[in-house]
Structure formats: C-alpha cells, structure tokens
Amino acid sequence: MSNNILSQIFNQIAAGEFISGEEIGQVLGVSRSAVSQNIKKLQSMGLDIYRVTGKGYKLAQSIKLLDSEKLLQNDGIENCNVLFAVDSTNTFLLNKIKSGCIQEGEVAVAECQLAGKGRRGRQWQSPIGSHIYFSKYVSLEDGLSAASALSLAVGVAVAKTCQRFSNERVQLKWPNDVLVNGEKLAGVLVEAEGQSDGRCHLVVGIGINVSMPDLTASAIEQAWTDLYKLNGNQPVDRNQVIKLLNEELEKVIAIYKSERLSNLYNDWNQLNAFKNLPIELRSTSTVNKGNCIGIDDTGALLYNDIESNKVKKVFGGEISLRRAT
Ligand code: BTN
Numbered sequence: 001m002s003n004n005i006l007s008q009i010f011n012q013i014a015a016g017e018f019i020s021g022e023e024i025g026q027v028l029g030v031s032r033s034a035v036s037q038n039i040k041k042l043q044s045m046g047l048d049i050y051r052v053t054g055k056g057y058k059l060a061q062s063i064k065l066l067d068s069e070k071l072l073q074n075d076g077i078e079n080c081n082v083l084f085a086v087d088s089t090n091t092f093l094l095n096k097i098k099s100g101c102i103q104e105g106e107v108a109v110a111e112c113q114l115a116g117k118g119r120r121g122r123q124w125q126s127p128i129g130s131h132i133y134f135s136k137y138v139s140l141e142d143g144l145s146a147a148s149a150l151s152l153a154v155g156v157a158v159a160k161t162c163q164r165f166s167n168e169r170v171q172l173k174w175p176n177d178v179l180v181n182g183e184k185l186a187g188v189l190v191e192a193e194g195q196s197d198g199r200c201h202l203v204v205g206i207g208i209n210v211s212m213p214d215l216t217a218s219a220i221e222q223a224w225t226d227l228y229k230l231n232g233n234q235p236v237d238r239n240q241v242i243k244l245l246n247e248e249l250e251k252v253i254a255i256y257k258s259e260r261l262s263n264l265y266n267d268w269n270q271l272n273a274f275k276n277l278p279i280e281l282r283s284t285s286t287v288n289k290g291n292c293i294g295i296d297d298t299g300a301l302l303y304n305d306i307e308s309n310k311v312k313k314v315f316g317g318e319i320s321l322r323r324a325t
Contacts, residue, residue, distance in 0.1 A: 005030060007084040009038050010047070010111070014129065016062025018055045045085065045112050046127025048213045061211070063129040066111055067239050077246050079106040085128070087115040089135035090191050090205040097137065097193040097201045105250065106137045109242055116207065119189050120318070124207050127216045131226075132208040132238055134245060138253055139201050144192060146260070147202050148316055149299030151176045151190045153256040154204050156267045157248035158186050162208065164244060166230035171273035174292075174301045174321050178208075179273050182323070183225040185209055206245065210236055261297045269294035278324040279303060281314055288312070289324055 008028055013019055021032040021039075028035075039057060043049060048060040068082035086092050089108040096102040110133045113126030126133055140146045155176035163170045168180050178186035186208040193201045209226035217224070227236040255264060269275070274292040281288045281303070290303040293311065300313040301321070 003084055005034070006038055006041060007111075009035065010042060010084070010128065011065065013049065013057055013059055014063040014065050016059045018052070018058045020056035023056070042128065045114070046125075046130065046213055046216050048215060060213075064235065064237055064239070065129070066109055066242075070239050071109070071242060077107050077243070079103045081106070081108040083108060083110040085112045085114055086110045088113050088117050088205075089133050090117060090189060090203045091115075093135045093137050093203045094191060094193045097203070102137050104137065104139060107246060108135045109133060117189060117191075117205070118187060118207075124187070124189075125216050125220055126207070127213050130213055130216070131210045132206070132241055132245070134208070134242060135203050135205045136246070136249060137201070138204055139199055140257065141199055143198055144200050147190065147192055147200055149261050150202065150204070150253075150256055151188050151316075152268055152295065152299045153252050153261065153264050154188050154190070154206070154249065156264060156271065157252040158188060158206055158208070158245065159271050161241065161245040161248045162186060162227065162230075165227045165236050165241065167232055168230055170271070172268060172271040173273050174295065175299070175316055180225050180230060182273070183223040185225050185227070185230070204249070208241065208245075210238055210241070261295075261299055265295050265297045265299070274321070274323060280322050280324040282320045282322075283318060288314075 005028060009024055012024055021035045025032050025035045049057055051057050066082050071077050071080045071082060089110050092108045112128035113133050116124035116126035116133060118124040152175055155172050159170045159172055159178050162178060162185055166180060171179050173179050176188040177184055189205040191203050209224060211228040212226045272294050275294060277292055279290060279292045288305060290305045293302040295301055300315050302311055302313055305312040
C-alpha cells in the first residue's frame with residue numbers, strides 16, 4: 001500500500017465533510033475497493049473515521065493538516081522535514097546523522113508515527129493527524145556528559161510553549177514529563193548517535209498531545225490530557241504550536257550551549273510540579289522517600305531524605321519518580 005495514496009486520501013477527508021468512496025477513487029484514479037483498503041489502513045493508524053451508506057466516509061472531527069509551506073516559509077523553520085507516516089521522527093533524524101546529511105537545528109515532524117518511542121523503552125502512541133511528533137537535531141561539544149542535562153532544558157521550552165495554549169498551569173515532573181494537574185500532556189526523549197567523546201550528535205524528540213482520539217485514549221495506561229481540553233475544548237492548530245515550540249527550543253538550546261543549566265535550572269524549578277511535596281524515588285533495587293526540593297545546576301534532583309534526614313541527590317537514569325501518598 002503506497003504512502004502516497006494513503007496521504008492523498010487522508011488529505012481529501014481531512015476537512016471533515018462526507019465524501020464517497022467513488023469520488024475519492026475518481027480523483028485518485030483507483031478502484032473503490034482500493035479506497036476501502038486504504039481507509040482501513042488509515043483506521044489502523046488511529047484515524048477516527050466512519051461510513052454512512054449512501055453518503056460515504058466522514059471523520060469524527062475535522063483535521064487541520066501539517067502545512068509544510070507554512071512551517072518552512074512564513075514561520076521560518078529553516079530545515080523542516082514535514083512527513084506523512086514515519087516509524088519515528090527521532091529515528092528519521094538519527095538516520096540522517098548516520099548518513100552525514102543533516103543541518104544543525106534540522107527538524108522533522110510527522111502526521112503519524114508507526115513506531116513512536118517513549119522513554120524507558122516504552123511505546124509512544126502516535127495516532128494520525130492528532131498530536132505533535134517533533135524531533136530536532138542538536139550537536140554539542142564536550143561529548144555525552146554535556147547531553148545528560150539537555151533534556152531538562154528542553155522540558156522548560158516545551159512547558160512554556162504548551163502554557164500559551166492552556167488555561168491551566170503547565171508543570172514539569174523530573175526529569176522532563178510535562179504535566180497539567182498530574183496528567184501527562186507531553187514527553188521528551190533525547191537520543192544520541194555516535195561517539196561518546198568529542199562532539200556529540202543528539203536528537204531531541206518531543207511528543208505533545210493535541211487532540212486525543214477516543215480509540216487511542218483507551219490504550220493509554222497513565223493519566224493524560226491534551227491541548228484541546230486545556231484550551232477550553234477549542235481546536236489548536238498544530239502548525240502554530242510547532243512554530244512556537246521551535247522558537248522556544250532555539251532560545252533554550254542557545255542558552256544551554258553557552259552556559260549549560262547555570263540559569264535555566266531556576267526556570268525548571270519554577271515549573272516543578274512536586275516542589276515541597278512528598279515523593280518516592282524507585283530504582284530497580286531501592287525505594288527512597290522524601291520531600292522534593294528541585295534540581296541543581298547539574299540537573300540532579302534534590303530531596304530531603306526521610307530516613308537519613310539529609311538532603312540527597314539523584315541523577316538521571318533508570319529512576320522513576322512519583323508523588324508519595
Ligand atoms: C516519554 O516517554 O515521555 C517521551 C515521549 C517522546 C515522544 C516523541 S514523539 C517525537 C519523537 N519520536 C519518537 O519516536 N519519540 C519522540
């Protein structure tokens with residue numbers, strides 16, 4: 001099944017009006033049965049579409065498509081790959097790094113990810129036309145040691161961007177989950193390609209929930225929210241969010257490159273969802289409890305440990321943080 005036909009059908013039905021299989025087939029020069037097979041494929045990619053006999057296909061909600069012209073020209077993302085369906089926008093850029101044809105700051109966004117990646121090996125639900133799947137290439141001097149705290153800085157940019165569309169307070173959960181009232185709105189996954197010393201090549205991946213389809217919602221285990229709800233049940237234009245997100249990221253990455261977290265850690269602490277609250281930190285072998293303080297300028301999380309009554313620090317890695325009851 002070609003991506004080209006799929007994307008053309010997707011474009012035809014995005015406006016949310018009824019359109020018959022025959023009409024779609026005529027425009028694209030394919031049979032009605034080919035249309036019906038492609039519609040099934042789009043459904044398997046998370047598209048909420050139904051069919052009424054005698055009227056044709058219709059989307060449950062119209063979709064404003066990613067607009068490559070708008071993203072590239074007017075809004076000035078210098079290098080933006082606007083993709084239809086891709087395994088993962090992160091993997092797309094990681095492959096471009098490997099092949100040596102990538103520009104600093106290059107961006108990839110997609111309508112759909114077929115194998116979206118979350119942190120700690122989890123899957124990231126990426127239904128078609130619903131959310132933001134955004135990746136950006138960043139190279140840093142000083143090897144991977146400089147990369148570890150970048151995701152905290154990125155979290156600040158994502159939270160600030162989302163706040164522009166939210167009537168409620170957007171906050172961060174260490175290291176970089178973006179939450180509203182404890183529900184997940186967005187996540188960050190930074191991946192590295194290549195050597196561990198010298199210049200390091202990173203892909204910063206960001207997923208933001210914009211308008212969650214019912215079918216996908218039932219497959220997500222943790223509490224979630226989306227920009228549609230936070231914007232008073234009003235549609236949010238993904239193109240506008242992407243433009244602002246890229247601007248915030250450019251600012252924050254420039255600051256991070258010149259001074260790391262020396263000042264950004266204060267911004268992060270302002271957004272800390274668990275400030276002064278009881279927390280539990282779990283690794284594979286230990287559980288520590290305490291009161292959350294915030295991060296320091298290396299990106300470590302500080303907390304008052306209940307057992308020892310001392311301030312303790314944890315660094316990234318396989319530690320999970322949750323609010324203690
Ligand atoms: C998390 O688990 O919180 C991180 C989620 C990161 C998802 C984004 S979507 C764009 C980019 N491509 C991926 O495959 N993952 C990241």
